[in-house]
Amino acid sequence: MVALNGLLRPAVAAGSIAASLNTSSLNKRAGSISSGCGTTGALSCSSNAKGTCCFEAPGGLILQTQFWDTSPETGPTDSWTIHGLWPDNCDGSFSEDCDPSRDYTGISSLLTAQGASSTLSFMNQFWLNDPDDGSNEELWEHEWATHGTCYSTLQTSCLPEGSPKGAEAVAFFEQVVTLFKALPTYEWLTNQGIKPSSSTTHTYSALTAALEAEAGVIPALNCDGSDLDEIYWYFHLRGSVIDGEFEPISAPEKGDCPSSGIKWLPKN
Numbered sequence: 001m002v003a004l005n006g007l008l009r010p011a012v013a014a015g016s017i018a019a020s021l022n023t024s025s026l027n028k029r030a031g032s033i034s035s036g037c038g039t040t041g042a043l044s045c046s047s048n049a050k051g052t053c054c055f056e057a058p059g060g061l062i063l064q065t066q067f068w069d070t071s072p073e074t075g076p077t078d079s080w081t082i083h084g085l086w087p088d089n090c091d092g093s094f095s096e097d098c099d100p101s102r103d104y105t106g107i108s109s110l111l112t113a114q115g116a117s118s119t120l121s122f123m124n125q126f127w128l129n130d131p132d133d134g135s136n137e138e139l140w141e142h143e144w145a146t147h148g149t150c151y152s153t154l155q156t157s158c159l160p161e162g163s164p165k166g167a168e169a170v171a172f173f174e175q176v177v178t179l180f181k182a183l184p185t186y187e188w189l190t191n192q193g194i195k196p197s198s199s200t201t202h203t204y205s206a207l208t209a210a211l212e213a214e215a216g217v218i219p220a221l222n223c224d225g226s227d228l229d230e231i232y233w234y235f236h237l238r239g240s241v242i243d244g245e246f247e248p249i250s251a252p253e254k255g256d257c258p259s260s261g262i263k264w265l266p267k268n
Helices: 017-023 107-113 117-126 136-146 167-181 185-191 204-215
Strands: 061-067 081-088 220-224 227-238 245-249
Touching: 061 167, 081 117, 081 136, 081 167, 107 117, 107 136, 107 167, 117 136, 117 167, 136 167, 185 204, 204 220
Parallel strands: none
Antiparallel strands: 061 081, 061 227, 220 227, 227 245
C-alpha cells in the first residue's frame, strides 16, 4: 500500500492543493507496486536529461485536466469530472500514442484484478465520457493509450520484477484519481462566491484569482465559446508517476476562454 502523504512541497495556503493531499485519507492507493525511486532526485523540466524510470522526460510538464459538461451533462451537479493526466513536454509540445503494444482494453477488469476496485468505483462516478462519444471504458482506454503510454517512468522496464501485466496502467489510473481528489475545483470556486449560473458572467482574471486564492497556483481555463467547460492544473514531478511528488505550478500560458463574458453554466 503506497501512501502519498507529503506529496507536494510548496508552502502555499491552507485549503491549497498541498493541504488537500497532505491531510486526505483518499491519498492511499490500492496498488501494491513501488517505483523504488524515492523523491530526492531532480524535478522534471529542471534539466534536459533523458527520461528514465525516476526522471519524467520529455513529458515533464504534467496536466491534470477536468471537464465541466452541461450539454449533455455528466457527473454530479456539484463536481467537475476527470479528463485525464497528460505529460506535455516542457516547451508545451507533446507526444501521443507512444506504445501501441500497451493499448490495454478492459480497464475495469484490469483495475478489479489488481486490487483497485475502489479506484474503479470512483472513476464510474467522476471519470465519465460524453455519452455521444462512447462509453466510459472507451474514454479510459483512450486516455491510457494516448497519454499514459508516453510517461518514461511508466515503462514496463521500470516495474518491479514479477509485476502483473498492466500494473503501470493501474498505477496511472490510481494517480489520476488521487490528484483529482486533491483538486476540488467546484468547492474552491464556490468558496470564493462563484457559483454556476445561466446568467452571471465572469472575467478570466476573476476566475483565476478565485482559484489562486484557494489553490496557491493559477490554472488555465478553456471554454466552448464563452461557456467554461475545462480546466488544466499543472505540475512538475519529482520521481515516478507511481509514487513521486507532484509539485503544483501556475499554468505556463492562458487557456482559450475570452477575457470577459464567461459563463459557468449549471448542471440541472
